[in-house]
Amino acid sequence: MSQIDVVIFDIGNVLIKWQPEDFYDRTVGEERRRNFFTDTNIHAHHEKIDAGASLPEMIDSLVPQYPEYAAELRMWNDNWNDLAAPAIPHSVHLLNALADKGVPLFTLTNFGHDNFPLSQAVYPFLTRFDREYVSGRLKLIKPDPAIYAHVEADSGIAPERLLFADDRADNIAAAAARGWQTHHFTTPRGWADRLVAEGLLTEAEAAWPAES
Structure with missing residues (x-):
């Protein structure tokens, strides 16, 4: 027993x-993805979501800080079920x-x-x-x-x-x-x-x- x-x-x-890099490689290309992840430090921000922050509010706060990556940041929320898949x-x-x-x-x-x-x-x-x-x-x-x-x-x-x-x-x-x-x-x-x-x-x- x-x-x-x-x-x-x-x-x-x-x-x-859970490999969100795969989604971004397919959608924006590997080079753009690499720059996005490095410049925004998106994984560090995501740890705050895991710790209790609101996902949509977090993304809304990041878009003005990184306007050149607004589309990629929106994907983190809007395409969640494509990232975690x-x-x-x-x-x-x-x-x-x-x-x-x-x-x-x-x-x-x-x-x-x-x-x-x-x-x-x-x-x-x-x-x-x-x-x-x-x-x-x-x-x-x-x-x-x-x-x-x-x-x-x-x-x-x-x-x-x-x-x-x-x-x-x-x-x-x-x-x-x-x-x-x-x-x-x-x-x-x-x-x-x-x-x-x-x-x-x-x-x-x-x-x-x-x-x-």
Whole structure:
């Protein structure tokens, strides 16, 4: 019998791809994208969205500062579901398999409070969590230990009974330091193997015809 009470999923690069550079390379070209990302430091601004700032308000504040990139900045909001895409099919299969078996599922994700519902509308599997710990709502962001403490206090589940998958080593290290069971996500196959090893899924339930 598994010693895990809850499986916790990160979202970006675990369930849906988060590489916004790909979208801009397709739409404005690699050189323009590179200049846009460097000149505006857009990833640093996005961290503020993950920490609780409003996405549309953030973009509105940046456009006057970088008028030459007004169109690209508007895309960050208006084309959100093109930036945070596509779904990672094998990971989604694993999430659905766990949910269908009645395994309790949480998400612990660095995600803005404005854009998380936009992604849920496009990806219904993001509504299958029993509890949603979204950084933009909590105004706490991984790997701050406070966000992990919040999950523990809110759920009432002992750290060692939580299994957490995240693609970032710093987020995993912070969880492990609190006693969580962790999995550094690199491929869906590796995550599937871990879920099978924990007795949460059978090999057949975790199987996928090709690597995703």
